[in-house]
Amino acid sequence: MEAGIIVNTHGLRGELKVVSWCDSPEVFEGFDYVYAGGVKRTVSSARCHKSNIILKLEGIDDIERAQQLKNEIITVDREQLTLREGSYFVVDLIGLDVFENTRRLGKVRDVLQTGANDVYVVRGEREWLIPAISRVIKKIDIKAGRIDIELLDGLEGL
Helix, strand or coil: CCEEEEEECCCCCCCCEEEEECCCCCHHHHHEEEEEHHHHHEEEEEEECCCCCEECCCCCCCHHHHHCCCEEECCCCHHHHHCCCCCCCCCCCCCCCEEEEEEEEEEEEEEEECCCCEEEEEEEECEEEEEECCCHHHHHHHHEEEEEEEECCCCCCC
C-alpha cells in the first residue's frame, strides 16, 4: 500500500524527507521496513518533522544515494498497518454496494476527505454524497461487499 512520497533529502547523511499519505504521520515510526525504488529497505529511524517524516534507511548513507530516491513512492505491506475499530482502508471501500434498506443506491466510487468526516461518493442511477458518520452509516461489511445506510432527512432530495 502506498504510504507516502520522498520529496527531498534531509542533511548530508542519507536521510529522506517524506510526505506521509497516512492518516497520521507517526505511523512511519512503527515500520520495520518499507519499499522505496522498488526495493525492500530496513528502516533505521523515522521521526516527525514539521508535518513530514525524516526517514533513514539502511544502506542509504550519503546525500548522493538519498537523491536517487527523490520522488519515489514509499509503499508498505498491508500487514504493517493497523486500523482502529470501525476504520477502513479507502481501497477496501471502493466498489462496495450501498443499500438503504433493500434499495441499492449504487457503488462507492470515491472517498472524499473533508476534514470533518469522510464523504462516500456513490454512483448508481444518480450520484450520492454520503457522509461517513454513525447516524448514516449503519454497517460496513467488507467480506459481503456492502454498506448499509440510513439516509438523513433532506439527503434524499439532493
